[in-house]
Amino acid sequence: MKQAINPADVPKRKLRSGESIPCIGMGTFGSDRFTPEQISGAVAGAIRCGYRLFDCAAVYGNETQIGEVFAQAFSEGVVKRDELFIATKFWNDMHGQGDVLLSLAQSLKDLQLDYVDALYMHWPFPNYHAPGCDGDSRNPDSRPFRAAEFLSVWRQMERLVDMGLTRYIGMSNMTVPKLEAVLPQCRIQPALIEMELHPSFQQEELYRYCTERGILPVGFCPIGSPTRPDRDKTETDVTDIAMPELVEIAKAHNVHPAVICLKWAVQRGQIPIPFSVYENEYVSNLRCTTEDPLLPEEMERLARLECNNRLIKGQVFLWPEAEHWEDLWDLDGVITPEKE
Numbered sequence: 324m325k326q327a328i329n330p331a332d333v334p335k336r337k338l339r340s341g342e343s344i345p346c347i348g349m350g351t352f353g354s355d356r357f358t359p360e361q362i363s364g365a366v367a368g369a370i371r372c373g374y375r376l377f378d379c380a381a382v383y384g385n386e387t388q389i390g391e392v393f394a395q396a397f398s399e400g401v402v403k404r405d406e407l408f409i410a411t412k413f414w415n416d417m418h419g420q421g422d423v424l425l426s427l428a429q430s431l432k433d434l435q436l437d438y439v440d441a442l443y444m445h446w447p448f449p450n451y452h453a454p455g456c457d458g459d460s461r462n463p464d465s466r467p468f469r470a471a472e473f474l475s476v477w478r479q480m481e482r483l484v485d486m487g488l489t490r491y492i493g494m495s496n497m498t499v500p501k502l503e504a505v506l507p508q509c510r511i512q513p514a515l516i517e518m519e520l521h522p523s524f525q526q527e528e529l530y531r532y533c534t535e536r537g538i539l540p541v542g543f544c545p546i547g548s549p550t551r552p553d554r555d556k557t558e559t560d561v562t563d564i565a566m567p568e569l570v571e572i573a574k575a576h577n578v579h580p581a582v583i584c585l586k587w588a589v590q591r592g593q594i595p596i597p598f599s600v601y602e603n604e605y606v607s608n609l610r611c612t613t614e615d616p617l618l619p620e621e622m623e624r625l626a627r628l629e630c631n632n633r634l635i636k637g638q639v640f641l642w643p644e645a646e647h648w649e650d651l652w653d654l655d656g657v658i659t660p661e662k663e
Contacts, residue, residue, distance in 0.1 A: 328373035328606070330406070332613045336594055338491065338514050339537040344408045346589045347612050348376030349605060350543065350598035352383050355455065357600050359385035365600040367392045370402055372606050378517075378541070378596045379434065380412040380445060381426055382454055386433035394435040409434065410441035410515075412495065415640075418449035418472075423479040427488055441515055442480060442489040446496050447473050450640040458638060465642040467650075470504040481511045491515065493541075496637070498652055499532050506536070517541045520593055521548075521584055522569060522625050523561045523632035534592065545588050545595035546581040548634055561632040568628060572621050582611045587625045590617055 335343035349369045353362050362385045366377060370392070379386055393409070396402050411434065413426035427442060449472070450465035480492040491514035494502075506512065516533050518526055520542030533540050547563030563569060564580035573580040581597075581604075588595040589612050599605045617625070638648040645651070 327371060328609050328613060330373050330375050333373065333375070333609065334589060334612055336539055336592070338539055339512070340491075340514070344594075345374070345376040346594055347374075347585065347609060348378050348408070348541075348594060348596045349374050350378045350596040351385060351389060352380065353598055353600065354384050359388040361600045362598075363388035363392045365598075365602075365605060367396065368602050369605050369609075370396050370407075372602075373609055374605070375402070375406055376408040376410075376594070376596075378410050378543075379430070380414070380443075381417075381430050382412070382414040382445065384454065386411070386430055390432075390434040390436070404436075408440045409436065410443060410493070411439050412443040412445040412517075414451075415446050415449050416451040418476045420475070420479070423476060424483065424488075427483055431488065438487060439489050441491040441493050442483060443493040443495045443515070443517060444473075444476060444480065446637070446640065447494065447501060448640065450642070452639040456639060460639050461641060461643070462639075463643055465640055467642060467645075468501055470501075470508075473501075473505055474508055477505065477509060481509075484511055493517065496635075497529070499529055502529075502532065512536075513538050515539045515541050515594075517543055517596075519544050519633060519635050520588065520595070521545055521563050521632075521634075522587055522628040523547060523563050523566065523630050524634065525626070525629045527629070530593070540593040542588055542593045542595045544634055545597050546584040547632075556634075557636075560634055561630060563628075563632075566628055568624055572617070572624065575621075576615055576617075578611065578615075579607075582607060583617070583625075585611055586615075586617050587622065590622060 334346040336346050337343055351362055366389050397404055411430045413423055417426040448468050452460055452462055483489050493515035494513045495517035516538050521544055530540055549562055569580050569583055573583045585595050585608055597608050636648040637651045
């Protein structure tokens, strides 16, 4: 194990409750390339090197192995439960009445926890597809986002907060029109929202909308996800870590371009959740938040790299009448109670 980073040295972000949590976490999606044992092994190493925030999900297929790591870390006194911020997400086939509780109960059993710190709705609709399916796959039962349908699921999540099974609840893969359709009707507001965020896809409007309302953005694909599944790749995609301006800044700091993506994310204010099974990479990812910050002029240069380069397009969730993956994210994909 490389020299551990003191968790106290890692910058913090504040939730709407006033609680502070780490400015960076470890994602755990890698099932398309790595075994559950490899991923849980990385989690074990990450805990020992100083990570205190972990982003899990039922659909990743590795919560049982990660739960064993958590249990061992607690029993050995490596870390206390209340020192970790652990999140999980329920998949699209668990939106029915009572299903959210069942999904969380299974995640708690697998993770060997009494509660999670945050529970996310993975996608804002019940458009199921099997993990690892082809990018051209379509489910004939898929349908556009419906505010009333979303809120029925959110009510289940609110009850889980009341029950003490999760401390916070969050959303993921939302848009401003979708948020405007549901936030006024939420009894418990989301504490966090996961969204794709990297230098070539900064989602400034959505980002600002959330931060102005006290919702903390959590950024997935923080380095542009160059190793994402092939089904999510298209010929027009931009590779962030190959962008000349970013590479130039990386050379000035004598680091890999991926590190610059993470520094940018942290200094901007979101929580990136990079993933790696390699110790040198996940240690570097954490350490970079504690040293050698980017200069203001470098942050300005990186802000100009925005080119609407959405990488996780979600085309497998499209409904039969939809013509293009953009329909998933546009206003036309929002059905409010007035339209229903």
